[in-house]
Amino acid sequence: MSSEDLMRSQGQTWETTRDKISDEIAAGHLPPDSRLPSEPELCVLYNTRRHSLRRALAALVAEGKLRVEHGRGTFVERAPLINYVIGARTRFRENLLAQGLTASGQGISEMRIPASARVAAALGLPAGAAIFAICRRGFANDLPISLGWSYHDAERFADMADARRAGISVTETYRKHGIEDYRRQSTTIFTRLATEHEAALLMLRPGQSVLIVQKTDVDLDGKPIGFSEAAWAGDRVQFTFENAPAGGLVSERTNDVQ
Numbered sequence: 001m002s003s004e005d006l007m008r009s010q011g012q013t014w015e016t017t018r019d020k021i022s023d024e025i026a027a028g029h030l031p032p033d034s035r036l037p038s039e040p041e042l043c044v045l046y047n048t049r050r051h052s053l054r055r056a057l058a059a060l061v062a063e064g065k066l067r068v069e070h071g072r073g074t075f076v077e078r079a080p081l082i083n084y085v086i087g088a089r090t091r092f093r094e095n096l097l098a099q100g101l102t103a104s105g106q107g108i109s110e111m112r113i114p115a116s117a118r119v120a121a122a123l124g125l126p127a128g129a130a131i132f133a134i135c136r137r138g139f140a141n142d143l144p145i146s147l148g149w150s151y152h153d154a155e156r157f158a159d160m161a162d163a164r165r166a167g168i169s170v171t172e173t174y175r176k177h178g179i180e181d182y183r184r185q186s187t188t189i190f191t192r193l194a195t196e197h198e199a200a201l202l203m204l205r206p207g208q209s210v211l212i213v214q215k216t217d218v219d220l221d222g223k224p225i226g227f228s229e230a231a232w233a234g235d236r237v238q239f240t241f242e243n244a245p246a247g248g249l250v251s252e253r254t255n256d257v258q
Contacts, residue, residue, distance in 0.1 A: 028203030087242030148230025
């Protein structure tokens with residue numbers, strides 16, 4: 001019998017079993033607070049023996065990914081909330097890096113469309129003016145946390161879509177248009193149920209809520225330059241607002257991936 005056949009007859013190693021369960025947790029297939037199947041079922045699911053399974057589960061408990069509730073079973077632990085700070089300088093990547101997380105983004109779609117009355121009002125444009133609508137998904141350690149649309153005047157920022165597609169930040173694009181600094185004029189946050197599309201892209205269970213964050217940015221003359229609306233996974237993120245110093249100007253330099 002070869003070593004490969006011997007390994008197969010003995011089932012997967014505890015390390016392989018641990019990694020497979022960990023991957024399913026990270027992918028959202030085993031959502032927070034869900035109870036794992038019984039040990040016999042898990043042994044079949046992961047092709048492993050009971051002693052290897054128990055060692056794998058113990059390792060995941062030690063890593064904080066699982067918890068044991070005596071008399072009830074083993075559950076997927078809820079990850080600590082990401083604390084997203086909104087203040088004088090709001091930066092997506094720095095917010096996450098400060099917590100030991102890796103930030104990344106993915107372009108979903110982009111369109112040049114006529115502005116709706118709501119978006120036009122936020123941007124100080126006439127209804128129907130040409131705007132870029134760009135949808136991006138934000139990640140923390142490869143786990144999706146936000147899905148957002150950003151809107152910009154297509155005449156003033158004609159290269160915005162190309163820049164975002166090339167991975168150039170909004171801030172750098174603004175600088176190319178002579179905007180060295182800007183501030184957040186307003187932030188609105190409310191909750192609603194995730195749409196089917198949002199739930200799929202954010203790896204949420206049906207019926208879960210999302211935090212909707214709407215923000216308008218203006219240049220230092222107070223003229224609107226950008227409006228965005230993003231759905232955030234409510235069970236993964238909390239928001240903290242920092243007050244600006246008395247008499248200070250609340251400005252924002254953002255590498256937002258939304």
